[in-house]
Amino acid sequence: MLALTCPSCQAPLTATEKNLRCTAGHSFDAARQGYWNLLLANQKRSKDPGDNAEMVKARTDFLALGYYQQLSDHLNQLVGKTLSAAECPQMMDMGCGEGYYTNRLHEYLLNEQANTAENPLQLAGLDISKHAVKAACRRNKAVTWLVASGANMPVAEASLDLLTVAFSRLMPEEFARTLKAGAHLIIAYPGDQHLRQLRELIYKEVRESGFDPSSVLGEAFEAISEQQVKYDFELTSQAEIQQLLAMTPHGWRIKQDVRDDLKQLPSLQLTLDVRLAVFRRSDAI
Ligand SMILES: C[S@@+](CC[C@H](N)C(=O)[O-])C[C@H]1O[C@@H](n2cnc3c(N)ncnc32)[C@H](O)[C@@H]1O
Numbered sequence: 001m002l003a004l005t006c007p008s009c010q011a012p013l014t015a016t017e018k019n020l021r022c023t024a025g026h027s028f029d030a031a032r033q034g035y036w037n038l039l040l041a042n043q044k045r046s047k048d049p050g051d052n053a054e055m056v057k058a059r060t061d062f063l064a065l066g067y068y069q070q071l072s073d074h075l076n077q078l079v080g081k082t083l084s085a086a087e088c089p090q091m092m093d094m095g096c097g098e099g100y101y102t103n104r105l106h107e108y109l110l111n112e113q114a115n116t117a118e119n120p121l122q123l124a125g126l127d128i129s130k131h132a133v134k135a136a137c138r139r140n141k142a143v144t145w146l147v148a149s150g151a152n153m154p155v156a157e158a159s160l161d162l163l164t165v166a167f168s169r170l171m172p173e174e175f176a177r178t179l180k181a182g183a184h185l186i187i188a189y190p191g192d193q194h195l196r197q198l199r200e201l202i203y204k205e206v207r208e209s210g211f212d213p214s215s216v217l218g219e220a221f222e223a224i225s226e227q228q229v230k231y232d233f234e235l236t237s238q239a240e241i242q243q244l245l246a247m248t249p250h251g252w253r254i255k256q257d258v259r260d261d262l263k264q265l266p267s268l269q270l271t272l273d274v275r276l277a278v279f280r281r282s283d284a285i
């Protein structure tokens, strides 16, 4: 398991099968489903933070259709390439959601490399949503699943060899604290053409996001590379269209008249445009 730390006092946590405990006596039980809840009440901004059960189910249903599998394959290959030299890689997927990408990454790395006896791979998926982590837990028992905030990750300083963040918020200070010097951060974020056809149906004016991860990450991170994963796919039924709408924030913002129009569509041609960017944690900051 990764070098987990106590969310109350930051001392190292030692694991038994059912319990994590620090030297100060703080103790955390494993949830029945097998994940660890390390989110303290005072780290929550709301009673039930992160994606709710409905959003989690919508994402699981949509991802099960397979349209994002090529994206997941590209991400896996990029992680494999980036990690190749690391011994016993300690990895975290921050904002892992219901674990689609995390689980496929784990399976890929097990098959490809990085898991010889001397090089056991340690992968944790972390999300602030208990509903998401519960669902993730069902996918894979060999991943360490954590309910925690990305702003206060319960892992030791400079302990991670790789951090992946797919479609989730960047928290530069915490990423810089937890990554080893020279270790990598890989992020997936939507490009300007992502689901353009859907956005054109929903909004009067489709704006480009203008998102620049380098400026958000600041000087603790050096940009290494960026690739674009872009392909077209077609939702072939009204049910699939509704599943996508339930998953994306665009879908949650639709006005009723547009929602009614979308209900008439038998199919929808879409573009996936996602950027995969690699950053390196600077040696000194
Ligand atoms: C758009 S989803 C992406 C999920 C997953 N990476 C994927 O691509 O399928 C964003 C996720 O970030 C989580 N999240 C929001 N705020 C967070 C925080 N402060 N710390 C950790 N996770 C957070 C949400 O619960 C949600 O699961």
Ligand SMILES: [Zn+2]
Residues within 6 Å of the ligand: 006, 007, 008, 009, 010, 011, 022, 023, 024, 025, 026
């Ligand atoms: Zn403690």
